[in-house]
Every structure is written in structure tokens, then in C-alpha cells.
Amino acid sequence: MDKLFGWFGLPGGIVLTALLSAFALVRALLDPTPVHLICFAAMAFSTAGDIFLAHLKRLTDRFKHCFEIGAVLFMISHVLYTLCYGMKLRMQGAILPNGGTVLAVLLGILSAATLITLAVRTERTRHLPLALIYLGIIMLNCTTVLTFACPQLLSSFSAVCAALGVLSFMLSDFIIGLGLAGRQHRYDALIWWFYPIGQILLILGA
DSSP states (O other): OOHOOGGGGOOOOHHHHHHHHHHHHHHHHHHHOOOHHHHHHHHHHHHHHHHHHOOOOHHHHHHHOOHHHHHHHHHHHHHHHHHHHHHHHHHHHHOOOHHHHHHHHHHHHHHHHHHHHHHHHHTTTTTTHHHHHHHHHHHHHHHHHHHHHHHTTTHHHHHHHHHHHHHHHHHHHHHHHHHHHHHOTGGGHHHHHHHHHHHHHHHOOO
């Protein structure tokens, strides 16, 4: 990532996430609907979260709990995306459980079971409560987006973007969880593929 986006002496991840926020801002300025403005806010909180998670010395010297702060900022981002797609869901009319709802719930149960099993097996339960709270918020977002997208997958480009976006975003977070809970780091290189793609698609889907 640093090879592609390591500009101005900054970590590549921070530059990339700032570019994503700029993309969301341009979209919101060109079409300033409440949904697009909320998407920009969600991306801005994600960028702030990335900054705290980047292990910058200036921040780590000043803040003792950069990881926890970053996680909370990302939780806020997921809540904002949930609000955004909840608004779009209400615009559809009747809000009923569908295949997307079922898929999201099944993914949440499977993810929670995997993280708990790995954390207990590796005796790395320190961050497990935070991880499960975080997962619950992710699944709220995932359930909202997939419930919105499912009825329109065959007819709407934005619905396809939304569904793929939330799944990609969730997968990037799940890979991080594998590293924290189970010392599984073989897939870490994929995080900075799934994460930006997920964010871009969620913004386009809105």
C-alpha cells in the first residue's frame, strides 16, 4: 500500500482513506442529498479511525488507547451507513425480511462463532468483548444494506454496489478480527483491497 499511496511521507493507508473521503465529499457536493451527506460523514469517521489505527508516533505518544479509539470511530461509521441505507430502505415502502436479511444474520452468527472459538483457543480474549460489540454493529449495517439491496439485485446497479460493498467492508474487518483473536495473519494483505473497494461501492450504492 505504501508503494502505491505513500505520498508526502505519509503511510499509504492514510493517503488512500483520505482519497476515499474526498471521493465521498465530491459526490455529496455534486448531489447534496441527506443520504450522500451521511455517506460522506461515514467515510470521514472511517478516515479518522484509520489515522488512529496507523500507529503514528505523535498519536501513540498522546493517546494510550489508539486501537480502542479507532475501533469506536469505525463503529460510528457503520452506524452512519446503517442510517443511510435505513433511509433508502424506508423509501422502498414496506420493510420486510428477505433473503438479504437471512444472509446477514447467518454471516453474523458464523463470524461470532469463529472469533469466539479462535479467541478461546489462542487465549486472546482481551479484545473479545470489544470485537463482539463491533461485530454486532457491523451486522446491523450488513443486515440493513442487504435487506435494502436484495429485492433489486437483478434490476439496480446501485443495489449491486451496496451489497458487494457491505460484504467487502465486512470481510476486511473480519480479517482484522482473525489476526486479533486467532493470530491468523496470512490474509492481512487483502484488507487494503477489500476495505477501499467496500467503501467505494457503499458510496456508489447510496
